[in-house]
Amino acid sequence: MAGSQRRGPGPASLRAPRVSGVATDDLRKHNLSAILTLLHHGGSQARSALTAQTGLNRSTVAALVAELEQRRLVYETEPDPTNQVGRPSPRVNVDESNVAIAINPEVDAITVGVVALGGRVVQRIRHDTDRVPTARDAVEISARIIRDLEPYLTRHGRIVGLGVAVPGLVRAADGLVRWGPHLEWTDEPVGAMLAETTGHDVVVGNDASLAAMVEHIYGAGRGLREMVYFNGSPSGIGGGVVVGGALLEGASGYAGELGHTRNRGVDLEVRVNRGDLLAALGLTSASPDELELRLLADTSARVAKVVHAQLDHLGAAIADAVNILNPQRVVLGGFLASILEKDASYLRDRVAAEALAAPFEDVEIVPAALGSDLLMIGAAELTFQGLLADPAGYGQAAARR
Amino acid sequence: MAGSQRRGPGPASLRAPRVSGVATDDLRKHNLSAILTLLHHGGSQARSALTAQTGLNRSTVAALVAELEQRRLVYETEPDPTNQVGRPSPRVNVDESNVAIAINPEVDAITVGVVALGGRVVQRIRHDTDRVPTARDAVEISARIIRDLEPYLTRHGRIVGLGVAVPGLVRAADGLVRWGPHLEWTDEPVGAMLAETTGHDVVVGNDASLAAMVEHIYGAGRGLREMVYFNGSPSGIGGGVVVGGALLEGASGYAGELGHTRNRGVDLEVRVNRGDLLAALGLTSASPDELELRLLADTSARVAKVVHAQLDHLGAAIADAVNILNPQRVVLGGFLASILEKDASYLRDRVAAEALAAPFEDVEIVPAALGSDLLMIGAAELTFQGLLADPAGYGQAAARR
DNA sequence: CACATATGTTGCTGCTACAAACTTATGCGG
DNA sequence: CCGCATAAGTTTGTAGCAGCAACATATGTG
Structure with missing residues (x-):
């Protein structure tokens, strides 16, 4: 199974030839996406809270959550003791066994992290380099670290993909690093190289843009x-x-x-x-x-x-x-x-x-409100976007391959 | 029937408390909107072209066009002789009896225009002023011109609303003109005044932003x-x-x-x-x-x-x-x-x-590709956005009042 | 312990778009 | 001029989705 290599922020499908019509299955897709996104960005919450936020009927939300649960993206737990009248609503949690691997090459180190769906940084490995890493260095070092992590991660869950936060200009269409002045990279196809080497889906983005996205989702914005x-x-x-x-x-x-x-x-x-x-x-x-x-x-x-x-x-x-x-x-x-x-x-x-x-x-x-894990979360977020946009299709596509 | 007064670009409903879920009727609304927007921005075209562009099934498009026709927003005509094999597809046209009234106050004149759905400027009346008009001047002059136009327009069709293109900063929430340096206007509620005086829905926007929108839809962009x-x-x-x-x-x-x-x-x-x-x-x-x-x-x-x-x-x-x-x-x-x-x-x-x-x-x-009617079309476009976003709901709301 | 309240659950309905089969209108080649 | 290929309209039935109403369940309150 060969990994494919995607553009920067957002899943490639959204760039596809614009067709303006919407069918019934897009509807389901959208609602599954809405619920999973609320959980991923807002954390675990009562099912009734999801009902309120989506504006959907509670029977609909129950069905949607059930589908997400069946796809092992979320799970329900006993209601919190809320001291409120009325039947308590079960808590819905994201399933943290779905993880993304985040990669951040810098002038003096390559950092690789494991980030769970929901945004928690599970693991973080910093590999110091004695010189400014070339693109090939960065790929090889990350690939080695990932090879070590992989057995453990796939035993307990699944790896959604790889996200790379690069200090430089990244072409959205194919994840090519056009120019990274400090790394002295020019036109380096890091995404394609990583996809080739690791067999995972790879997305690449600009570090500051990703940081902005993360501050927007979890931080000061x-x-x-x-x-x-x-x-x-x-x-x-x-x-x-x-x-x-x-x-x-x-x-x-x-x-x-x-x-x-x-x-x-x-x-x-x-x-x-x-x-x-x-x-x-x-x-x-x-x-x-x-x-x-x-x-x-x-x-x-x-x-x-x-x-x-x-x-x-x-x-x-x-x-x-x-x-x-x-x-x-x-x-x-x-x-x-x-x-x-x-x-x-x-x-x-x-x-x-x-x-x-x-x-x-x-x-x-x-x-800004967030600290050092910003870029790990940002790179992972990039990876999760495909899953969030189409929770049902994503698993299917992976299974079909 | 009292007109209501809306914000700048875009219909007020889109600003409503964000509810992320989507139901089946939103779907219908979206598809009606997609088709009407294609016609309004792309001009009359064969029904089969709409099918191709929306990606919807041809029976679905037929039903959607029929609904728009029934609401007097479009009408079908005999197919063009296309010299192509296959059954000719009927031409679908926007119904130009739906019009917006565009208003553009400037330092030396107030221009009022009638713009049909589809973007054609049907009429254009320039009222020169001997001094820089105050907001009240602008409202009174436009209201007088509109009063004269109205009987004719309502006999043959309906007035969707009023759009105002102002050279100044316009607050989106309520259409207040915060600052118009050349008109010397400060915090003038032009939208509210016009709604009050004419009884129509009013939207207000910045002239250059509206010009940008029109160049984007019909011109160089x-x-x-x-x-x-x-x-x-x-x-x-x-x-x-x-x-x-x-x-x-x-x-x-x-x-x-x-x-x-x-x-x-x-x-x-x-x-x-x-x-x-x-x-x-x-x-x-x-x-x-x-x-x-x-x-x-x-x-x-x-x-x-x-x-x-x-x-x-x-x-x-x-x-x-x-x-x-x-x-x-x-x-x-x-x-x-x-x-x-x-x-x-x-x-x-x-x-x-x-x-x-x-x-x-x-x-x-x-x-830029477009000429002098730019602002008339832009102000009208602002008005049409509500109709385009919800072709079914729009007529209903007006009828219910 | 009865009641109010909030939510989950179940079965049914209506709406939407789609699919398949059929029909119609056109161009083209003999 | 006729039959065929083609492309689109039309009709009818179907699958899927969310909503709704009725009922069930779990909690707090007096």
Whole structure:
């Protein structure tokens, strides 16, 4: 059984030739998807809660949950003692034996994780490399780790697929890494290589976009329809945009490159960068937490000046995003969260000065809520999207092969 | 019968508390909507073409068209002589007796138009004003014109509603005009006022966003899923963004303000403006066509310099949009189309210099395709969206009242 | 212990789209 | 001019889906 290789966010089928009609079986598919997605994103809950959220009849929900249970995607347990009148409703849980394998290649390590349906990171293996890994290195290292994990995972459940979070531009159509400046990758078909080597379905996405998606689903952007995410990492500024509750992909999957907006003739990430902060603090390296602590503890004018200079540029970039996209919330991750915490009102004033009043009124600027497992969950989420979109078809397709 | 007042683009129902489940009647609604939308946007066509495009069974399409016909939204006519083997398929036409009334207030005139389902502008009345109209002026003038038109329109068909294209920021929730700098309007409830006065449903939208929508449906962005539109008018630069085939609204309806991106410390529309072009050409005023002709005929270095300076800034703004949104096409309207035609390769080079290579590869930069009726069609389109989203429910609701 | 309340369960109904069989209208080749 | 191939309309019956009503069950309250 050869794995197939899919595009970035979202299952390939949604890209298929647009046919606008909808038949009765699409209906079932949609409702199964709605329920499984509610559980995957919202966690275990009473069946009656699903009834309320979907707006479907309770007999319909019972039937749908039964089908998902039969497909080993969820299971029901005894009702919680709720101290409420009325018959208690059974709890519906996602079946965590369905897992995705997440892969995140970086300049100094390859991290491979196992993420259960529902979003819990079950396992996480970091393989440090002594040089910047080539695409082939990354594939071989991950494949080796996966080979070791696989027997255990398939004995207790099934592997839905592989998801890769890459710091670089990923072509949606086929998961080709067009350009990864820090990894020095150009046009590397990582997805195809991994599919070939491991025999699993593979999806590939941009790391910051995936982080945006995860903050949207589980973090600081939860429940919002319009959100913009900026992430500051040692290697630059990445971003992601959520529109209408879904990650913005663009025509080819490159959308969301907020770090490369040309703010005053140069890229935003040239003016706003982690290195200058470290230098101002007199450090050569620091963990994200350490940087934030030192930054908040520092009271020197020199550091304040650097932070304000960076907030000026960041503010302008946020203002542009606010004018163009009119989001409900702007979420800042990485060191951008740290400089936000350092002087939030200054940043807000800078944005206010450059954005239009009306869209500015509605926007909140907040730090990211999630920590280090963000990219593992994001890569896995990419993989789960196919299953979530068609819970019935997915199992069938796998069985038919 | 009192008219109700709705938000900007899109029918209010879609904003209702998100219920994710879908029942059988939603299915019917969706398929009726799909067929009516195909006809409204694609024009009259053979029933068999609808079958092919929807992917539905031909008996299903026959039933759906019959229902639309019974609701007087479409009618079938004799098949075209196609010179093809096989039984000819009847032509299905939108029923043009369903009309929307479009209103466009400007600094020197109020234009009211009648637009038929299908997008044809049936009538267009321009009322010049001797001063910049207040919101009340605009409402009274339009209401008077509508009162005169109404008997004729209701005798032959029905008025679906009123659509208003306003040069300013419009709050989606209730159609309030938050800020219209050139009209000098602030927080004017034009929609509510018009609904009150005329008794019709009213929807209000931003003029440039509506223009973007129309270029997307009928013009230079036809069939695309991701498109960005910049419009250059005497009063500034407006914009609109199409994402996933739908106009981007943002959290409150203000999205798409591309003219106010802060390119080098000032708004784009300060650096790129029509006045400087006229001045360079030694003109004080000119029609759009005239400006374009003079611009293309001119060979002076002075004009070339002004054009190139403007293209520099426009190029940077387009590059930002390309990096963030990764559109398939960037469409330029108004005088922006004129400076594009003047030196398209220069603009392309400017964008190339500032945008990332990958998203730049996929983008075309083209002039707008549609002319002066753009805003009439756009305002009407806004009105038709409710009908298109639920062809059955719409008629019913009106009848029930 | 009776009652109100909320939910699960069961059997039936209506709606929707589909499939199959048949019919009709056209072009084409002899 | 006729028969055949083709493509589409039409008719009739069917499968699947969600909803609904009636009944059953489990909890809290007075």
